[in-house]
Amino acid sequence: MNLLDIFVIQREEIKIDSQKIKAVIFDVDGTLYHLKKIYNMVRLEIINYYLRNPGKVGDIQIITDFMREREKHALDVVDDVENAQYEWAAKKTHSSPEKVRQVVDKWIFQVPLKYMYHCRRTDVLELFHKLIINGIATGVFSDYPAAAKLEKLGLFPQCIVSATDKNVGKLKPDPKGLLIAADILGVAVEDCLLIGDRDDRDGECARQAGMPYLILD
Template sequence: MPLPPTILWPRVKAIIFDVDGTLYTQSRMRTQMLLDLLGYYALRPWRLQELLMLRRFRAEREKRPGAVGPDLENAQYEWCADNGRYPVAKLKQVVERWMFIHPNQYLPGCIYPGTQSFFAALRRQGIKIGIYSDYKAHDKLAALGLSADVVVSSTDPEIDRLKPAPKGLLYVAAALGLAPDECVFIGDRPELDGACAEQAGMPCLIVDKQPFDRFTFYTSLEHQLATALTPVTL
């Protein structure tokens, strides 16, 4: 993938990554989770309402791009409560299990080829690594075998804004001690990640939509990084 001309690798001091769909493929994860959900609830039909809770949680989040807190972590569950039809405590329990705990066991098999190698290459070059996701990310990173210097999600109290609001990106850059134009944000959704980076004044790359077994995005970036920063010998 050719890099946009506005990105000058010798100037880049940090790469900030989105997580879902950026570090791992969501299609593999969704297939596995569908099988698990169907298998679980086929044996427990009296709990099918929990599937409706999950669907509503996703839908309510998706229709509120740029939503602002306060207390966004809890507000996202209030959006789904449907005037008390779904108790907030139950919503939290179901979402936590099926969105933030159960899927993590499958992440090692869903990580994009070249991701771990690219992270290692950034470390070797002294380039800092940040994470900015709309969802909680610490446990996902651990399951993926990745680490970062700063990890932030939109529902953290210091952010309390969903993408494409730029506060999360600006917060990560500041925490790294960098200006926005010294960072590059890598995401998978132009309408959220791309718009977020644009509002933050930060260069952005959008992950190529490549089949998993032919995914070369991060391998290509690692090669370009090495080429750009290798001293020329005369």
């Protein structure tokens, strides 16, 4: 099946050897939904919440530092990235990892879910469904847990891999999770396509893995 017969992204042809592609692995945040749009919605809810609860306004710094520290330490080699991400932010904000986990779970993992469907990238979701119809395997590799987001988007790929999974434990651009996803799908790396939104994370991850990739605007 020729991908060029399936889909055109933003009216530009996919510049790959599409005849070889047997599986497509998607990033999630910023790829399957509009990240900035959902950030704006959540930000408004955060402002309204902490205006009513000024005693908890320090949580905003925890949210900010969690995301910043995760970016800052993306290339760090750690034994347990799932717990390390909370420890990085806890050290920065002088709070406990448990407190960071509680705030992050609410504002980064739970609240955005109710906006997910309204912020979906319809063109990319159309591609996802057409791939399935045409017998091309689909997978997901995300830096964050993705199952709940995919359910809200109505997507059910054949494999879901997160950087924080115990068998991965590496943030992008480390290619470990991408290689695991290809292995689960049973497709050679060079016969997969990664679709993401960040060249410094998704693009570099694919390059290190030796996998063709497409970076969306």
